[in-house]
Amino acid sequence: MSKNLFEKVWDAHTVRTLANGQTQLLIGTHLIHEVTSPQAFGMLRDLGLKVAMPHRTFATVDHIVPTDQFAEPYADPLAQEMMDALRQNCAEFGITFFDRGTGKQGIVHIVGPEQGITQPGTTIACGDSHTSTHGAFGAIAFGTGTTQIRDVLATQTIALGKLKVRRINVTGRLGPGVYAKDVILHIIRVLGVNGGTGFAYEYGGEVFDRFTMEERMTVCNMSIEGGARAGYVNPDETTFAFLKGRPYAPKGAAWDAAVLRWKSFASDPGCKFDDVVTIDAAVIAPTVTWGINPSQGIAITESIPDPAKATAVDEKASIEEALAYMKLKPGAPIKGTKIDVAFIGSCTNGRLSDFQEVARHLKGRRVAPGVKAIAVPGSQGVRVLCEQLGLDQIFRDAGFEWREAGCSMCLAMNSDKLVGDQLCASSSNRNFKGRQGSPTGRTILMSPLMVAAAAVAGTIADAREVFHVSAN
Amino acid sequence: MSLEKITRVAGRGVCVPGNDIDTDRIIPARYLKCVTFDGLGEGLFYDVRKNPDGSEKPHPLNEPRFKGAQILLSGANFGCGSSREHAPQAIQKYGFKAVVAESYAEIFFGNSTTLGLVCATAQRADIAQVAAALDAHPQAELVLDVTAQELRFGSQSIKVGIRDTARDALVNGRWDPIAELLEGAGAVKATATGLPYLAK
Ligand code: SF4
Secondary structure (H helix, E strand, O other), rough: OOOOOOOOOHHHHEEEEEEOOEEEEEOEEEEEOOOOOOHHHHHHHHHOOOOOOHHHHHOOOOOOOOOOOOOOOOOOOHHHHHOOOOOHHHHHOOOEEEEEHOOOOOOHEEEEEHHOOOOOEEEEEEHHHHHHHHHOOOEEEEEEEEHHHHHHHHHHHEEEEOOOOEEEEEEEEOOOOOOOOHHHHHHHHHHHOOOOOOOOEEOOHHHHHHHHHHHHHHHHHHHHHHHOEEEOOOHHHHHHHHHHHOOOOOHHHHHHHHHHHHHHHHOOOOOOOOOOEEEEHHHHOOOOOOOOOOOOOEEEEOOOOOOHHHHHHHHHHHHHHHHHHOEEEEEOOOOOEEEEEEEEEEHHHOOOOHHEEEEEEOOOOOOOOOOEEEEOEEHHHHHHHHHHHHHHHHHHHOOOOOOOOOHHHHOOOOOOOOOOEEEEEEOOOOOOOOOOOOOOOOOEEHHHHHHHHHHHHHOOHHHHHHHOOOOO | OOOOOOOOEEEEEEEEEOOEEEEEHHHHHHHHOOOOOHHHHOOHHHHEEOOOOEOOOOOHHHHHHHHHEEEEEEOEEOOOOOOHHHHHHHHHHOOOEEEEEEOOOHHHHHHHOOOOOOOEOOOOHHHHHHHHHHHHHOOOOOEEEEOOOOEEEEEEEEEEEHHHHHHHHHOOOOOOOOOHHHHHHHHHHHHOOOOOOOOO
């Protein structure tokens, strides 16, 4: 019988069925970071348990690290305490830790692929909802809570119910100035923030076939914002080319065997899906959010929704709540909305190609007066590559601050925070109330180039106009 | 490790209305700067409950008549956003034993069940009916019957839903799966043998 990738990977990792009907699923690769793991290690100690497969857990530090300070101790003693706890836990249980001094540290979802740890046909768990990112390689990757981190540490398995699979085809070609970020913002706008509940999303179609691994990661990353616990793209030559030669990728004869095996996990032609959605790439425009969840998005050319025109009571209430919080006017164009802060970074858009694409257009331009603009590479690896290419200088010359690697203003657990009701044009993934560190701070999500356009214009702007982007 | 069999939750209720109440709202990110879950209860709904200076904003949890409630009612897609277990931990540490909402985000639901925090679904109109009853009689006791999938209050009752796997785990005292997972160690080894990438 033909099967999709999800079913193949699920079956290969199924240990047994538990008494309540859930599956005991083997987790091949476990990634941890400082925020959600210390309590799990605490539980492990309380129960007197050991780590079952320490060589299959990898740690990094990303959420709390300051991006304007490298030396320890950190100014924030709580951040230092979390750093020390992770270091201590990894040492005690024999876990590889990509500590800051190793040059390999960064956001967990950037480090895994960069090191070649993220591989097709594997199961990956991490106490972080954006673990769905790793699905770009044809892995089944999902976020877990802390108690499940304990479970993976202690048994290398978790108890989980099987997900359904929705195939999302994006056909045709994206227009100039339209990016992977716009694709996923559009998908979430169409399917809703909880449209994916109970599903894994399989992304495919011509747009995904042509996408680079970094673009695939951007889309898979935000699967969770559409309610889907996992999202993936079938592995192909693009996947293998990306992995080849990376530190944890197989070498020599083992490489050839691995590629054969990886190919075998791809969805079979004609396999069944629980649902299929097709989207025409031509209808996707540079997209920005106007509200307080990632499905509240519009094309840059559209106007802010008017609750008076809402057809459902719920919709009316949620538009009203969002506009009140965002201090935006119904019916007005979103273009021209004044911004205070511009943030380029995060596990969604903090990779080399994101900075390259922005630098290409930003060269010779200046950030508008009064706008605070920060560029935060997603990993030290990304930072070094950018600096070798001189991209950091382009950002600096334009008036951006160029920072050390970390999550930074994506969730503002370090000192990179909005103040008061500042409005931020952000390449991150969540526009929830208070997400960027101020209880009244406002976030508008968009692609990195759109953030750069907003930074230059001082207002929400169409990058295609600001940077004269046209078909080439 | 023997766990409590959670067949019913009885206590007073409070309704925090709204859809898509995300984990950042349930527990703001700055409360995640901790190495234990102790003390998370204080941060529950902090930014909608309190002003930056610590004074209270109007919020159901601040109303004296709802103090001590153990069953939380809310809207659709409750707990969306982050996978942080800090969210159900904060709800539990604040004193809640169950949530009744229209629907839940996947990870939140799983995290809650593993902690023995019951998450039941109910129809919107039914939740509104309970909320109205609570408004009139905030001291009334609600009984969430996990086995019968029913929420009773006074002489009334509404149907609730608790996913089979979760209900089974709760009523049989298996909501924390660690013991059962550990029992599978032999089978885990066998499965791992078939997966070359797990070799040392
Ligand atoms: S960059 Fe943002 S979304 Fe990604 S792991 Fe860090 S905090 Fe989470």
